[in-house]
Amino acid sequence: MENVTEGTWRSLPVKLNEKIFQTLDELGFTHMTPVQSACIPLFMKNKDVAAEAVTGSGKTLAFVIPILEILLRREEKLKKMQVCIYLLQKMCFQEFSSSSYLCIPVQTSHLNMT
Numbered sequence: 403m404e405n406v407t408e409g410t411w412r413s414l415p416v417k418l419n420e421k422i423f424q425t426l427d428e429l430g431f432t433h434m435t436p437v438q439s440a441c442i443p444l445f446m447k448n449k450d451v452a453a454e455a456v457t458g459s460g461k462t463l464a465f466v467i468p469i470l471e472i473l474l475r476r477e478e479k480l481k482k483m484q485v486c487i488y489l490l491q492k493m494c495f496q497e498f499s500s501s502s503y504l505c506i507p508v509q510t511s512h513l514n515m516t
């Protein structure tokens with residue numbers, strides 16, 4: 403992707419879960435896009451965020467990653483997380499995007515999806 407110039411994921415002021423780092427590595431996403439580096443720290447401070455950026459600029463992961471990170475930090479992960487991941491996967495239904503790929507290691511390690 404072009405415009406992936408805004409620092410590595412590990413340079414974020416908030417540390418993400420290792421499973422998220424690992425999956426981003428597997429996807430080959432070494433650096434954030436500008437909208438991701440701008441939005442993720444704000445989401446992680448529980449701010450309301452409205453972002454406008456061109457198509458294909460990485461907006462989806464700009465909010466999916468904070469959602470997954472926040473859910474992973476919760477002690478009581480189970481049902482709420484299951485519902486959220488189900489919704490995220492449905493959102494990604496039309497194309498098997500990086501968002502749904504990102505959800506897989508998170509869900510299998512923390513949820514019983516039976």
Ligand SMILES: Nc1ncnc2c1ncn2[C@@H]1O[C@H](COP(=O)(O)OP(=O)(O)OP(=O)(O)O)[C@@H](O)[C@H]1O
Nearest residue numbers: 403406431433434435457458459460461462463500
């Ligand atoms: N940091 C990144 N590095 C490399 N590729 C990325 C990164 N973030 C997202 N992508 C990929 O770039 C493509 C476009 O991202 P995405 O669909 O999230 O953009 P978008 O801004 O949400 O687009 P739209 O406005 O069409 O919904 C996707 O294939 C996605 O997997």
